[in-house]
Amino acid sequence: MTTAFADTLFMTQRHLRALLRQPVWIFISLIQPIVWLLLYGALFRKIVEIPGFGADSYIDFLAPGIVVMTCLFSAGWSGMGMIDDLDRGVVDRFLVTPVSRGSLISGRLVQGALVGVIQSAIIIVLGLAVGAKYPGGIAGIVALTVCAVLLGTGVGALSNGVALLARRHETMIAVSNFVLLPLVFLSSVFMARALMPGWMQSVARYNPVDWAVQAGREGVATSGPDWSLVFTRMGWLLIFTVVCTWLATRAFRVYQRSI
């Protein structure tokens, strides 16, 4: 086991432990997706009746979107923990040790990915309970989860990068609020792409959130999914994640030089 890998596991363990000691966090993280699912499911139930929407049941359509959105939101706030660590001197304490530098970011990303997998599983099961059907089967569910987690990892890396550059909670909150929700509405989380205004469709084409929703929904909500569509989107998401992680390490260098 190389040091970098071991250090990542140690840091992952630290972050997971901190989460598990916050019952309120666990409770809200479980409740939040249910609220989305029930709220939006009820609110927009009738939009499947719009000609051209292309789905029969809105809950079938929505469930994979909620999985992606939940992973996106969790990841978007990942940088808050980094700011806490910077403020408390935790990052500096580790930088004086031989710890693998990468693990200070990758530990958070792995933790985020694990939480993402668990949250996705919970939403998928809850979806079943409120009547969603997954004709794509297990393979589709795996594809959806992989896409959501890839998106989450990329966005989580970006969030940590912003944290390292801004180093202030207020800035982090402003950036996340500014970016996250618009990214959701500029994708097909709630609305079929075909029914979006033209300019939004063009934007969505470059929106990683939409790549994840498209691929995940194709995998899960259709019987006999178009796997080439799923895998191309997954490939783009992988590239997105790699680029974001690279940006985060650049931000880390900037931080180190500023000490």
Next chain:
Amino acid sequence: MDNAIEARGLVKIYGGDVRALDGVSLAALPGTVFALLGPNGAGKSTTVKILTTLSRPNAGEARVAGFDVVKQPAKVRLAIGAVAQKSGLDPEATGRENLILQGRVYGMRGGALRARAQELLERFGLDEAADRTVRTYSGGMHRKLDVAIGLMHRPQVLFLDEPTTGLDPEARVDMWHEIARLAGDEGLTILLTTHYLEEADRLAQRLAIVDRGKVVADGTPDELKGELRGDAIAVELEEQAPDGEIRRALDKVPELHDIVVEARALRARADNGARAVPAVLGALEAEGAKVASVTVSRPSLDDVYLRYAGRSFSEADKEVPR
């Protein structure tokens, strides 16, 4: 013997124009305590950051435990423990978990790792609180755990950046005992930075006074204090008297030295301040000068500063650092 810590001409510039360090040089022998004394923003923490490989100097060089901090940072890191001003503890983890994680990143594993953590918890009197999250710790417990964490991998050189700032007097004395014991029994080399003259005096074999990024004086505590002999006597007159006469009157008092006359304020030093006061009052009365107040005080950090940095400590501290 080779120095355990050695720095020559360290310069650190932040943001292109803030000169945090302006040529700091220092040396500490193995097994000794070396203190860096200075007000906020003097450059103490910056010096520690460079010596612990956290920050790179713009100029100058430094070796710690025989390794160059810029060229061999990985070797330096294995040899040192560092307790920063901001402690860097994980508040959501227990004391024990914090120690275990620290040991792990140094490659410690298994039984040896757990035994070392337990040993340090007991030694710092934290064994009862070991399995509580650090969030619940008092300030003194926090600082003890900080030091324990710095010692986890048995370093040769320990850096303590203001280890007692913010502690109550009791916890401070506790910490002093710990630090003295570490240097004495375990042969650690310790570099500590501090605000408190008393702390440097009690713990350090050598100290350097830092001001505005420069070392303005260094030596043993006795050497530095010796140059600042006696009590300070301050006299305020009711009205200004001709300088020359006052000066001559005070010169006649044999106990006094370092006499300064500034308008109505007179300052001087005497080996025994209380005993010199009657003579001072007598001499002033003989000149017809009316005295408004007299104060006698022991030499303070302020006096040391006044002497070496050319301004008072409290004034220097007010200049808000970066």
